[in-house]
Amino acid sequence: MHLSHITLRDWKAYTTANFDFPAPASGRNIVLIGAPNGYGKTSLFEAIVLGMFGRDGLPLIARSPFSGTDKERLATSYKNFLEKALHGGATAAGRTSCSVKLIFTDDNDEPLEIQRIWHFSDSGAYRPQDEEIHIYEGSTRKAVGPGALQGNDRADWFREYIAENLLPFTLAHFFMFDGEQVSVLAEREMSAQVRAGIEGLLGIPVLKQLAKDFRSYAEVRRKESPNVSDKTIEKLELERHTLTFEYDKKSTRLAEIEPSRAALKEEQEHLIRELASFGAGSQALLQEQFEQIKNYERAIEDGNAQLEDLMMKDLALALCGQPLRKSVKARLLSEGVLERWENGKSQGDSNLERFLASVDAGMQELDPALTGGQREGVLHSARSAWEKLWYPPPDNCAEVYLHPYLNELERSKVIDRLEELDELGAPAIVELLASIAANEEALKRLQDEVTRTEAVAPHVDTKRERLSHVGSELQRFDQEIGALRREMASLESQIGQKNTDLTKLSGQLDQAAPSARRAARANKVAMMVDQIVAKAVPSQIDAIAAAMTTAHRSMAHKKDLVERIAIDENCDVKLLNAAGVDLRGYDLSAGEKQIFTQALISAVSSVSGRGFPMVVDTPLGRLDIEHRKGVLNHLVQREHQVILLSTNTEVVGEYLREIAPHVQKKYLVHFERVGDIGQSTVRPGYFEETGGQA
Amino acid sequence: MSISLVEVAGANFRTDYDSDKLNTDFMGRLGMRKRYLPARLARFMHRGAPDCFV
Numbered sequence: 001m002h003l004s005h006i007t008l009r010d011w012k013a014y015t016t017a018n019f020d021f022p023a024p025a026s027g028r029n030i031v032l033i034g035a036p037n038g039y040g041k042t043s044l045f046e047a048i049v050l051g052m053f054g055r056d057g058l059p060l061i062a063r064s065p066f067s068g069t070d071k072e073r074l075a076t077s078y079k080n081f082l083e084k085a086l087h088g089g090a091t092a093a094g095r096t097s098c099s100v101k102l103i104f105t106d107d108n109d110e111p112l113e114i115q116r117i118w119h120f121s122d123s124g125a126y127r128p129q130d131e132e133i134h135i136y137e138g139s140t141r142k143a144v145g146p147g148a149l150q151g152n153d154r155a156d157w158f159r160e161y162i163a164e165n166l167l168p169f170t171l172a173h174f175f176m177f178d179g180e181q182v183s184v185l186a187e188r189e190m191s192a193q194v195r196a197g198i199e200g201l202l203g204i205p206v207l208k209q210l211a212k213d214f215r216s217y218a219e220v221r222r223k224e225s226p227n228v229s230d231k232t233i234e235k236l237e238l239e240r241h242t243l244t245f246e247y248d249k250k251s252t253r254l255a256e257i258e259p260s261r262a263a264l265k266e267e268q269e270h271l272i273r274e275l276a277s278f279g280a281g282s283q284a285l286l287q288e289q290f291e292q293i294k295n296y297e298r299a300i301e302d303g304n305a306q307l308e309d310l311m312m313k314d315l316a317l318a319l320c321g322q323p324l325r326k327s328v329k330a331r332l333l334s335e336g337v338l339e340r341w342e343n344g345k346s347q348g349d350s351n352l353e354r355f356l357a358s359v360d361a362g363m364q365e366l367d368p369a370l371t372g373g374q375r376e377g378v379l380h381s382a383r384s385a386w387e388k389l390w391y392p393p394p395d396n397c398a399e400v401y402l403h404p405y406l407n408e409l410e411r412s413k414v415i416d417r418l419e420e421l422d423e424l425g426a427p428a429i430v431e432l433l434a435s436i437a438a439n440e441e442a443l444k445r446l447q448d449e450v451t452r453t454e455a456v457a458p459h460v461d462t463k464r465e466r467l468s469h470v471g472s473e474l475q476r477f478d479q480e481i482g483a484l485r486r487e488m489a490s491l492e493s494q495i496g497q498k499n500t501d502l503t504k505l506s507g508q509l510d511q512a513a514p515s516a517r518r519a520a521r522a523n524k525v526a527m528m529v530d531q532i533v534a535k536a537v538p539s540q541i542d543a544i545a546a547a548m549t550t551a552h553r554s555m556a557h558k559k560d561l562v563e564r565i566a567i568d569e570n571c572d573v574k575l576l577n578a579a580g581v582d583l584r585g586y587d588l589s590a591g592e593k594q595i596f597t598q599a600l601i602s603a604v605s606s607v608s609g610r611g612f613p614m615v616v617d618t619p620l621g622r623l624d625i626e627h628r629k630g631v632l633n634h635l636v637q638r639e640h641q642v643i644l645l646s647t648n649t650e651v652v653g654e655y656l657r658e659i660a661p662h663v664q665k666k667y668l669v670h671f672e673r674v675g676d677i678g679q680s681t682v683r684p685g686y687f688e689e690t691g692g693q694a
Numbered sequence: 695m696s697i698s699l700v701e702v703a704g705a706n707f708r709t710d711y712d713s714d715k716l717n718t719d720f721m722g723r724l725g726m727r728k729r730y731l732p733a734r735l736a737r738f739m740h741r742g743a744p745d746c747f748v
Contacts, residue, residue, distance in 0.1 A: 304725035311726065316734050321742025436725075 001166075002641035003048070003613045004111065005103035010087035010095055012043035013671065013680035019044075021665055023105060024641045028664045031643040032651060034687050035669035040680035041645045042178070044669075045617040046085070049176055051100030051116050052162060054133065054155075056169040060176055082118050082126045088677040096120045104166060107611070110138050112165060133158050163203075167612045170205045174604040175614050179621025182601070186593040190573040190584070193597060197604045198540045198571070199533075207529050207536075214526035218519035233505055234520065240498040247491040254484045261477040264470055271467040289450050296443035303436035310429065318421050325418045332411045334398035339408065341397050345390045352386055538569040540607065547603035554637065555602075555630040556595050565599070591624035598631055613641035620650045629658050636662040648687050656686075707733065 006019040021031050035041035049057040055078050086098050099117040106112065112135070119130035135144050135158070146157035159169070167175060174197065185193060199205060317325070356379050363375050370378075406414065545567040552565055562583060566574040575583040575596070588596075605614065619635070620628050632651070635642050636659050644651055651659070666686040672679050707729040708714050720732045739746070 307724065308726055308728070308731070311724065311731055311735060312728065316738040318738075319735060319742055320738040324741055 001104055001106045001611050001613070003102060003615075003643065004105040005101070006044070006048065006051075007101040008044070008047050008099075009101075010090040010098035011047050011100060012085055012087065013040040013678045014043065014682075015087055015089070015679065017044075017680070017682045019667060019682065021641065021643070023109075024639070024664065027636075028662050029638060029641055030636060030659055030663045031641065032656075032663055032666040032686060033643065033645045033669065033682075034648065034651075034666065035645070035671075035680075036648045039669045039671040040678075041647065041669060042617055043085075043680070045176070045178065045615060045645055047100045048102065048615050049172065050085075051102045051114060052166065053169045053172060054116060054131070054158075056159065057172065060173050079126045079128070083120070083124060085118070086120055086124060089674075089679075091120070091122065091124050096122060112137055113141065114162070114166075135161065167610060168203050168206065170200045170203045171604070171608055171610065174200060174601045174608070175610070175612050177601065177616060179616060179618040179623065181621075182597050183590065183594050183622045186590070186597040190596060191571040193600055194544065194567055194573055195537065195571040197600045198537050198544055201540055201544070201604050201608055202536050204533050204536060207533050211526040211529040211533075214522040214529070218522040218526070221519035221522070233502065233517075236498055236502050236505065240495060240502065243491050243495045243498065247488060247495065250484050250488050250491070254481065254488070257477055257480060261474065261481065264474050264477065268467065268470045268474060271463055271470065275463055275467065289446055293443060293446050293450070296439050296446065299439040300436055300443065303432060303439065306432055307429075307436070310432070314421060314424055315429070317418075318424055322422065325421060329415055329418050330396075331398065331402060332406070332415055334396050335401055335403060335406075336408065336411055337394050337396050338398040338401065341390070341393050348386065348390070352383070355386075356382060537571065541567050541569060541571070543607045544600075544603050547606050548599045551602035551606070551634060552595065552599035555598055555627065555634045556592075557626045557630060565596075589624070590622070591627045594621075594623055595627050595630070598634070602634065611640045613643060614638065615643045615645070617645045618647060618650060619644045620646075620655070628655055632659050635659075652687055 002021065002023050004021055004023070006017070008014045008017040011017075019033075033041065033044065035044075046061050049060045053060075058078050058081065061081070087095075090096070090098065097117050097119045099115060101113065101115040104112045104114075115132075115134045115136075117132040117134075119127045119132075121127060136142060137144050144161070146154045149157055163169070173181075199208075359382055360375060360379060363370050363378060403411070545565055548565045548567075552562055556562060561577045562575045563578045564576045566576055568574075573584070573596075575588075577583055605612075614635070616635070620631065623631060632655060635644070646652070666684065667682050668685045668687065670681045670683060672681075707717075717729060717732050721727070721729065726732070
């Protein structure tokens with residue numbers, strides 16, 4: 001497919017302009033349109049873009065003060081742009097519209113004509129409602145159109161028709177672009193560029209817009225039914241879902257445990273019957289016997305403790321024999337006598353000197369007075385008499401202390417204890433031993449009895465235990481089953497209530513606003529679209545990477561070194577040299593970045609498989625000299641038509657000579673000023689031929 | 695070689711294998727739990743009836 005004809009009317013500086021381009025053939029695919037800056041070169045580019053895509057084409061136009069994809073903003077800009085697009089002299093001459101007509105010719109030589117007419121008020125204000133678009137198919141110029149569709153539906157129909165038969169606008173900026181814009185684009189992150197490229201290739205902006213539209217549709221629809229929103233219904237449904245889930249869970253659990261409970265019940269009955277056949281008392285009897293065994297064991301233990309106590313104290317002393325005990329007793333008594341005797345004597349001694357002094361004083365008062373010798377004699381005699389009073393010591397007095405560590409009180413305690421031992425006879429010990437022996441006997445008997453009982457009723461204990469275990473298990477099950485049944489009943493009534501509510505609300509909703517349900521569906525579809533978008537991009541990565549590598553090689557300068565462009569599934573880009581080193585680690589020049597972007601553009605247009613013409617405004621833009629020939633050579637390799645809009649400093653001189661063999665047709669835009677109105681006209685030819693030189 | 699108090703206490707009235715066995719048997723027979731009890735009884739008995747130990 002190629003662009004074979006363009007007609008502009010009252011478009012910018014052109015009152016009328018006609019371009020005819022031949023079909024590309026055997027290596028000749030270039031159309032050169034030359035115009036110095038300000039002559040209307042870019043106006044032609046804008047005419048092609050807006051002629052094809054109308055409002056959708058605005059983002060492609062570098063000059064429009066376009067920012068973001070905000071629809072309202074876009075509309076304002078579109079309006080502003082168009083109001084400046086109407087030829088300066090048109091209104092004055094009574095013409096209140098401008099138009100662009102594009103004729104494409106496909107490979108079967110069948111033409112497809114698109115004409116857009118924009119209308120303005122007398123004061124030059126754009127009238128969006130009046131915008132016309134006409135499409136004629138084939139050599140018979142059969143008109144095609146959306147029939148009775150109006151408004152947005154009408155616009156959608158045309159958008160779809162153009163996307164199908166010519167080019168979707170999401171791909172447009174890979175076919176129609178301004179070289180200067182490329183340099184702007186080139187400054188963006190490479191992965192973002194690649195992502196945008198692939199998204200454009202797949203028409204993902206359309207999908208994204210679709211999702212957004214779905215969402216705003218849903219919002220609008222929901223607003224129409226403020227009382228009963230689908231959110232209420234969704235919430236109710238969710239609640240019902242949760243309740244049902246709970247109910248199912250409980251019913252599953254019930255189904256699980258009911259058989260277990262039945263089995264346990266059966267086992268319980270069986271055990272009860274079995275145990276009854278052993279006699280009702282066997283378990284109780286055993287229990288009693290075990291208690292008794294414990295008692296005996298305790299008694300034996302106590303007896304042994306008493307015996308040990310005896311052996312430690314009394315028995316040891318008793319064993320040493322009565323004679324020894326008697327002699328110890330006597331000895332202690334004699335030591336007691338010694339102590340008392342000594343005490344008395346020493347007490348007397350302390351008074352003796354006072355007594356003697358008193359006697360001496362008495363003697364001096366005697367008349368006639370005694371002589372000193374007489375007195376001495378008396379005192380000596382008295383002293384001797386006192387001494388004699390204490391001697392000899394008492395009969396049973398010990399001579400020395402064998403037990404000096406004992407005082408009077410302790411001695412008497414020891415003597416008492418020894419006397420008690422005399423009382424301790426064999427009978428007490430025998431009695432103790434007998435009681436221990438009796439207990440041991442009884443214990444043995446009881447143990448035999450227990451063994452016998454157990455032999456008579458084998459495993460009765462185990463069975464009793466099992467029975468009590470089964471009993472407690474059953475109780476647990478019964479509790480759980482009871483709880484489950486209660487909860488299920490409550491859930492059932494809740495679910496019933498929700499169903500009633502839902503039916504009621506749905507009825508209201510259906511009456512009040514059927515669109516609320518549509519809103520929910522629209523949201524769902526929007527979600528699905530999001531998922532598709534997420535999955536779609538990676539599918540084209542390999543093809544893009546391969547095409548980019550080819551394009552990059554043909555355009556890049558030898559010293560750029562990039563051997564291969566690799567893109568991973570996150571759209572992260574690697575520029576690999578022959579050694580496999582990622583050159584992005586080094587700073588890329590502006591030219592290198594631009595080549596990358598050119599390669600991406602070229603890759604997307606070639607992967608898209610569309611044979612659409614390429615329209616490039618200022619193709620060499622800010623490209624550095626090293627890369628200019630590369631880009632031009634790459635463009636001429638393209639099979640399809642390439643329309644280059646060049647200034648008088650771009651595709652001229654050696655660059656023109658480089659592509660000259662591939663150029664099919666050249667036009668040059670002329671410009672003259674009539675009053676304050678510029679007037680562009682177009683004629684075949686080019687700068688060099690008319691003398692225009694850089 | 696000197697013997698410390700710790701070693702004496704740790705010995706817990708043990709002497710040699712035969713004596714220990716006799717001691718243990720005696721304790722077992724009379725339900726004793728203190729290892730020194732047989733020795734104590736023996737000492738007292740020796741005081742009372744030295745002849746039976748000859």
